[in-house]
């Protein structure tokens with residue numbers, strides 16, 4: 018039986034331990050120790066990594082009461098210095114404790130339960146079985162940070178079955194023994210096996226990034242501590258770069274982007290008008306034919322311009338009037354019209370010839386094609 022040092026002291030980053038066993042396991046080795054501060058994956062928190070003497074700990078799993086350290090090399094029996102990848106572990110403690118604060122507040126204020134929890138470096142997602150509004154979440158976020166500033170105590174214990182039965186806590190389990198209860202003073206009490214910070218001040222900051230309706234409840238994405246600071250830095254960098262590009266203050270990016278967007282829309286509208294005129298001139302220059310007319314235009318044309326061209330070209334040819342928009346590399350969007358050929362009936366054969374997919378009406382079909390320009394031109398020649 019391995020002594021669980023992470024249970025006794027969540028801040029133990031270095032320790033020494035004796036190797037009790039070492040066996041080959043898959044691509045590496047599985048070691049057991051007499052005591053360990055490496056937290057095995059559980060309670061929604063990933064396993065710690067680090068090193069035992071000269072070997073790297075890649076994963077830690079608890080199986081049938083044994084804590085297996087999966088390493089990249091074998092070790093002989095003996096005592097070794099061990100070290101956790103502490104920044105990673107502390108970041109996870111900040112995130113996990115931050116999640117308990119938020120979940121505790123949502124539970125006490127709205128009565129909703131945390132019914133799903135997933136920790137990833139880019140964000141912790143938490144699912145609640147009730148709907149929360151943006152305004153409510155803003156209030157909860159502020160309250161959560163106030164609890165961080167108040168630096169409240171965070172403790173873990175294994176209550177006796179009698180004490181547990183009388184206890185009000187979240188994540189109520191059917192188990193009555195060996196249930197670990199994590200308490201945040203005056204805020205939350207929850208069954209959880211993971212290591213947590215000792216005081217809420219260590220969490221640093223709690224930030225809700227996003228939320229959405231999910232299975233009749235709410236899924237929110239949050240960050241805490243170092244990860245929240247990293248996220249703030251990344252977003253500040255984005256805002257600074259955008260501010261320089263737009264010559265706008267960082268707190269006035271939305272009106273600046275809106276202005277640029279409106280100018281772009283107006284320019285596109287004008288450009289499409291000019292392109293349409295140009296295409297109609299080109300059509301005139303080609304003259305009338307009993308056969309097909311096939312045009313290639315670069316990507317960026319709107320669907321309306323393409324249909325206008327095809328409509329005009331249909332009047333000037335006996336066969337098919339086709340326009341392909343794009344290039345060989347990215348493929349083509351097409352519009353094909355005809356006054357004499359049933360295109361809906363012929364679409365299958367046509368698509369097979371130009372590696373395309375699409376369809377439509379008897380007089381006009383639309384779709385995309387992957388064949389190169391030379392093949393398409395040869396088909397319509």
Ligand SMILES: [Zn+2]
Nearest residue numbers: 060209210211
């Ligand atoms: Zn937990």
